[in-house]
Amino acid sequence: MKINEGVEWAAHCCLLLNWMEADGPVSTARLAAGYGLPPAYLNKQLQPLVKAGVLTSTAGKKGGFRLAKGLGDITLMDILTAIEGPDEAFKCAEIRQAGVWADLPASAFRAPCAIDTAMRSAELEWRRALAAQTLAQVQANAELQAPGLRRQVQDWYAAR
Template structure:
């Protein structure tokens, strides 16, 4: 399983919106510039966050995105599900009913597949871990690694987008 880059981009943009400290909508171009991303593709990645109630979107020339909830109320699982969808990562195709065991009666396969059970249990733990981590806790970790981060973001945007400084 591979999680798409859209999950990373979406989570980073949520943090960036908070660090920017502005009350106005932030355009996709401004958000994309902060990470050197292509604006059109980033916009497609952020639309599912709007549908999930993580961001709000304002159309028009002065439009853009804002956080719909605080980072304390957004989990990594919320972002992952918004971008990737709610489908389970593992799908058992019951291949044990083929080949060597193809002639066995249906009753031989009533017990769950042990591989399916193990994969589902692992995925459940993974999903619980993501649901337990808020973007606020991720932001705290980032700021512990780089205490100047919020100010750096604000300074960079003040230099590159002076009309939009907080």
């Protein structure tokens, strides 16, 4: 499974917006400058977060994005679902009913596919782990790993 890089950009932007909350809404151009991204690309990644209620967006010259709720109320699963959608990663195509087994009666396939069961179980655990991890926890870890990061970000954006 490959996760869209927009999930990473969205999570980073949420942390940044939390650090910049005193500045009011932060424009897409300003956010994008910090990551070296085209503003249109970043805007496309952030719009699903607005739809999901993670961010708010204000139009106009003084507009931009803000967090709609605290980082403690936003999980990595919220970000993933907003960007990627709620669909399951694995879709069982029931290939066991094809080929050499195609002539077997439907009763031979009453039991769920063991591969499907295993994949669904693994995905459920993965989704639970993402749902248990808030952006507040991620931010705390980022600040432990890089003391002064918050201040660096705030200083960089204040200079622009």
